[in-house]
Amino acid sequence: MSDIPVISFVAKSGTGKTTLLEKVIKELKKRGLRIAIIKHAHEFEIDKPGKDSWRHAKAGADIVALSSFEKFALIEKLQKEITLDEIVSRISGVDLILTEGYKKENKPKIEVFRSEVSKQLLSKPEELIAIASDVRLDVGVPCYDIDDAEGIAAEIQHYIDRTIDTL
Structure with missing residues (x-):
């Protein structure tokens, strides 16, 4: 288990998670933090068809490293x-790991809430560190303006x- x-x-x-995360990462970098981010995706392609690494994978390589x-x-x-824990265990050399998605995982969360997209929070208050919202929500955790990176x-x-302090 990682201490990060x-x-x-x-x-x-459609709520603006990625946009907010971009701004928050920039603010955290100003504070001198090294950041890793894990983005949950249903399907993605990192390699470009025709490139050598793509050709290696198509030929049957189980792991392809690009350096x-x-x-x-x-x-x-x-x-x-x-x-998520398996991914986290592979990461080192950073001060903080942020994820985008993983709403069902047992990790502390910041929920981005936009009133025109959602009617209620996805998370239970006890799972939340904070909320970033376009409306004021009073559920016992800090609620920031959605643009207050x-x-x-x-x-x-x-x-x-x-x-x-608790480690």
């Missing part, structure tokens, strides 16, 4: 979806500091 704090950003599709001066990627064929980053920093 994990926080999941959750919401219904350059600035980036490294590992593409692994799976028999079944791996769990600085406030949300401060709340995340506070959460990290509390988590480190």
